[in-house]
Every structure is written in C-alpha cells, then in structure tokens.
Amino acid sequence: MALFRRLAHLFRSIGTETHQADALIFYLRCDRCGEVVPIRVNRRWDLLQELDDGVTGYSLHKDVLGAQCNALMRMLVLFDNTYTITRQEAEGGRFVSQAEYDAYRAGRGAPGD
C-alpha cells in the first residue's frame, strides 16, 4: 500500500507539472478535404533540441492524419531557445488560426449540413 501511495503521488505531481505553459496547439487544414485538425503538443516532451555548442533552439516534426481522408499532412515548426516560433511549414495542408478552426467546427455542426 505504501508503494501504491507513492506511485499515486508521483502521478499526481506529473499531472500538475503539465500546466498550460507547456501546452501548444496548432491547427492544420487538409489540402485534400478541408478538414481542420487540431494538433496538441507538449513542448516539454514533443520538441527536439537543436544543438550547436549548446541548445540553439527546438524543432517539432509531426505527421498528422485527419479523420476524413487518408492524406497525410506533415508539419515542421522551429523555435528559438526561448520557445518563440521562428518558422512554420506544412506539407499537404496549411496552418490556420483557432478562429478558422472554430468556424470549421461551427459549419459542420450547422443544421441541414
């Protein structure tokens, strides 16, 4: 039981460490079908360090598959060492804003759609 309590405590502390600041979200619109896919990223786990005499920045590579078609989208985001985005590229889709994602979801849910 003592071990279980320690584990439970460990899981709780991992949970509280994952606070909002580490969470990033991107939206990609599929070139083929127009689906907008949200991509949730934790910068603590999902980013690769770019090393050159120390950490010069971070990069994020993700393959993204929507639910509507089987076209694969690929995204690449580069950050500097303060986690500021310096470059964003997508293949098979394009980055859209959260507003566009909300509009996409509202459109799909509209009566008569």
Ligand SMILES: [Zn+2]
């Ligand atoms: Zn698609």
